Amino acid sequence: MSDEERFRHALGEYATGVAVVTFLNHNGAAIGLTVNSFTSLSLQPPLILWCLDNLSEWYSQMKLGLAFAINVLASDQRDIAERFAEPHPDRFDGILTESGLADLPLVKNALATFECVVEEMHKGGDHLIIIGRVAQFQSGDGSPLIFQRGVYLE
Numbered sequence: 001m002s003d004e005e006r007f008r009h010a011l012g013e014y015a016t017g018v019a020v021v022t023f024l025n026h027n028g029a030a031i032g033l034t035v036n037s038f039t040s041l042s043l044q045p046p047l048i049l050w051c052l053d054n055l056s057e058w059y060s061q062m063k064l065g066l067a068f069a070i071n072v073l074a075s076d077q078r079d080i081a082e083r084f085a086e087p088h089p090d091r092f093d094g095i096l097t098e099s100g101l102a103d104l105p106l107v108k109n110a111l112a113t114f115e116c117v118v119e120e121m122h123k124g125g126d127h128l129i130i131i132g133r134v135a136q137f138q139s140g141d142g143s144p145l146i147f148q149r150g151v152y153l154e
């Protein structure tokens with residue numbers, strides 16, 4: 001195993017939840033991608049963060065003030081996690097959504113949803129750290145989808 005593979009393997013020991021980040025691109029089209037880098041950052045002010053791979057086609061569209069939503073997936077939403085991590089002509093096809101602030105697409109029946117505005121962006125190695133200020137949120141009951149060692153645990 002190369003050092004990079006050993007590093008990935010060790011990182012994979014840390015179990016995380018799974019979320020879909022949604023936002024509208026500059027043409028107003030809905031964009032979504034699966035992330036497990038979401039984490040809480042601050043209670044006062046209310047801030048969260050996630051990290052975007054600098055190879056992502058959305059890297060250049062991230063800008064201060066952009067609205068986005070974090071949709072925390074429930075244990076029965078594994079198919080949604082897979083959809084938003086794979087190439088697909090229309091990732092939202094057949095996915096139930098509702099409209100949030102500024103028409104943000106929100107994944108229906110997500111365990112929790114945080115509607116945010118990009119407050120800060122920082123380069124971190126091969127990722128961009130995106131800090132969002134939470135404008136509105138909701139949460140419900142249920143169990144989360146978990147990701148560990150490269151697999152989903154429902």
Ligand SMILES: Cc1cc2nc3c(=O)[nH]c(=O)nc-3n(C[C@H](O)[C@H](O)[C@H](O)COP(=O)(O)O)c2cc1C
Nearest residue numbers: 033034035036037051052053056057084085086147
């Ligand atoms: C469980 C899981 C977690 C992921 N977490 C991240 C992440 O935190 N940041 C990221 O940029 N990509 C992450 N990805 C990869 C993206 O979902 C995937 O590369 C992306 O959807 C590729 O398409 P796009 O960049 O064209 O949207 C993750 C994928 C999976 C399956």
